[in-house]
Amino acid sequence: KAGVTQTPRYLIKTRGQQVTLSCSPISGHRSVSWYQQTPGQGLQFLFEYFSETQRNKGNFPGRFSGRQFSNSRSEMNVSTLELGDSALYLCASSWGTENQPQHFGDGTRLSIL
Amino acid sequence: AQSVTQLDSQVPVFEEAPVELRCNYSSSVSVYLFWYVQYPNQGLQLLLKYLSGSTLVESINGFEAEFNKSQTSFHLRKPSVHISDTAEYFCAVSQTGANNLFFGTGTRLTVIP
Numbered sequence: 001k002a003g004v005t006q007t008p009r010y011l012i013k014t015r016g017q018q019v020t021l022s023c024s025p026i027s028g029h030r031s032v033s034w035y036q037q038t039p040g041q042g043l044q045f046l047f048e049y050f051s052e053t054q055r056n057k058g059n060f061p062g063r064f065s066g067r068q069f070s071n072s073r074s075e076m077n078v079s080t081l082e083l084g085d086s087a088l089y090l091c092a093s094s095w096g097t098e099n100q101p102q103h104f105g106d107g108t109r110l111s112i113l
Numbered sequence: 114a115q116s117v118t119q120l121d122s123q124v125p126v127f128e129e130a131p132v133e134l135r136c137n138y139s140s141s142v143s144v145y146l147f148w149y150v151q152y153p154n155q156g157l158q159l160l161l162k163y164l165s166g167s168t169l170v171e172s173i174n175g176f177e178a179e180f181n182k183s184q185t186s187f188h189l190r191k192p193s194v195h196i197s198d199t200a201e202y203f204c205a206v207s208q209t210g211a212n213n214l215f216f217g218t219g220t221r222l223t224v225i226p
Contacts, residue, residue, distance in 0.1 A: 004156070031212055043203065043216035056213050090156055099145045099164060099207055102214065104156035 002027065004093050004105035012111045018079040021108045025072050025093030031055075032074040033102060034066060037088040046089075049074055050096050078110075086112045115140040115206050119217035126194055127225050134189040134220045136178075136204030146187040147205045147214065148178055157203065163187065199224045 005024040013019050025032050033056075034046040045058040049068035068074045072093075078085055088109050092102035118137045126132045138144060145164050149157040161172040168180040178189045187204060201221050205214040 006156075033213060035214075035216075042218045043205075043214075045213040045215070048212055050212075056211060058213070092157075094212065096212070098210060099212065101147065101159050101162055102212070103159070104149075106154070106156045 004091055004103055006089075006091050006105035006108050008108060009106065010109050010111075012113060013081050014113050015081055015083060017081050018077065019081060019110060021076045021078075021089055021091075021110070023074045023076070023091030023093075023105060025074070025091075026103055029093035029095055029103070030072055031094045031096035031100075031102075032068055032072065033092045033094075034074070034076050035090045035092065036060075037090055037107070038086070043090075046076070081112050083112050086110060115144060115208055115215045117204050117206055117215055117217035119204055119220050121220050122218065123221045123223070125223045125225055128196055129193045131192050132190065132194050132198075132222065134202050134204075134222065136187045136189065136217060138185050138187065138204075138206045140185075140206065140208060143209045144206045145209070146178075146180060147207075148172075148176070148187070148189050149203045149205060149216075151201045151203065151219075153200075160189070160202070194222070194224045196224050196226060198222060 031050045033048040048056040052068045063079045066076045088107045090107045092104045094100040094102045147162045148160040163180045171177045204217040
């Protein structure tokens with residue numbers, strides 16, 4: 001069974017640009033969550049999508065947005081990039097019922113110049 | 114609100130020695146507890162979880178953790194570590210009815226030959 005797939009693995013952007021990251025969950029999983037990992041702030045929850053609807057949201061500015069498609073694949077978009085957005089962005093999928101373990105992809109490392 | 118404290122940022126230990134990685138949490142509601150491991154340039158892998166039932170949970174590779182409600186702790190232990198256990202370990206909690214995880218700041222375990 002294929003795991004969670006995130007593309008691209010590495011990305012370099014400049015300030016002010018926007019970026020879209022992609023996540024394909026494990027087959028059958030309907031919940032996709034996104035996390036940001038930085039050395040200073042650690043792992044922080046961005047948002048969760050379930051059945052194409054945002055079900056939960058962390059404390060990030062509106063520049064961070066996401067969506068989920070009917071096949072459960074998800075995309076995350078960050079607009080007007082700032083230097084502080086440099087991070088490893090991790091996607092996790094689960095069945096979606098309460099407190100089922102989340103399975104993580106290897107992440108997309110975003111560097112802002 | 115939930116929070117997770119991992120007091121030890123780095124733990125060096127000799128090969129075949131025992132190790133304990135500490136995790137304390139605070140929450141006003143019932144929580145579920147998880148330990149994840151992260152190897153360099155990879156995502157997070159679920160090590161073990163406590164959802165309910167027996168307070169002692171075990172993983173397939175020799176780690177165990179005990180949920181202690183009175184001390185709000187979920188410490189991770191292994192009686193004999195291997196070189197391959199060198200990684201970063203994250204303790205995480207989620208509250209009942211929600212899927213998002215709150216992570217501790219991580220403990221870097223280094224096994225010394």
